[in-house]
Amino acid sequence: MTQLALDWVRERRAAYERVYPDVPSETRETAVSAAAFAAFDRSEPYRGSGYAWVVRDPADAPLTSASTDAEPDDRPRVLLLLPRGETERWGVPGGGIESGEDHKTAARREVREETGVDCVLGDPWLVLHRVWSVPDEPKASHSLHVFFDATYTGGDLAPQPGEANGIAWFATLPDRLGEFAARRGRRWSARD
Numbered sequence: 001m002t003q004l005a006l007d008w009v010r011e012r013r014a015a016y017e018r019v020y021p022d023v024p025s026e027t028r029e030t031a032v033s034a035a036a037f038a039a040f041d042r043s044e045p046y047r048g049s050g051y052a053w054v055v056r057d058p059a060d061a062p063l064t065s066a067s068t069d070a071e072p073d074d075r076p077r078v079l080l081l082l083p084r085g086e087t088e089r090w091g092v093p094g095g096g097i098e099s100g101e102d103h104k105t106a107a108r109r110e111v112r113e114e115t116g117v118d119c120v121l122g123d124p125w126l127v128l129h130r131v132w133s134v135p136d137e138p139k140a141s142h143s144l145h146v147f148f149d150a151t152y153t154g155g156d157l158a159p160q161p162g163e164a165n166g167i168a169w170f171a172t173l174p175d176r177l178g179e180f181a182a183r184r185g186r187r188w189s190a191r192d
Contacts, residue, residue, distance in 0.1 A: 002139035005045040009142040016127045025127040040141035048144040050107030051094025054079040054119045056152035077169035091178035103146040116158030119150040
């Protein structure tokens with residue numbers, strides 16, 4: 001059976017599991033058509049992505065103008081985005097690993113590209129091994145997606161055209177969240 005990037009994924013997943021034994025490490029299998037699989041079957045296989053749940057402390061918020069009569073809001077905020085092609089579900093910023101990158105480097109770069117925000121990454125909160133296969137054919141493509149907690153260190157919201165349909169800081173999470181934002185959001189919302 002052809003197993004694209006399997007050894008690469010196994011090595012990195014095992015390393016995350018050794019260093020972070022309490023972090024959920026999951027496998028998700030998805031059946032795709034032979035035509036869709038062709039996108040995975042290339043000279044440089046898709047290896048995965050890094051994402052960051054970026055939190056900004058109230059002290060790091062921009063100053064309000066003198067004309068603003070709103071009370072100061074001292075709640076932490078999380079950075080979410082509406083991914084390109086999505087109009088309803090807010091997600092966690094991040095994206096694909098480029099050649100020579102690790103998951104942390106990809107997460108920081110993607111957050112900066114998509115949102116204009118810089119961050120420092122903490123520990124992962126999810127390690128996800130994706131397996132894409134064609135039913136009744138002996139081939140599969142493997143990728144590893146790592147989701148990190150992160151802290152805002154600078155930058156202003158500045159979406160890169162074509163990267164996202166929207167970006168925003170939220171003190172209270174919106175009702176419509178993508179799967180991974182909802183998953184991390186439940187713990188974040190329960191922090192009070």
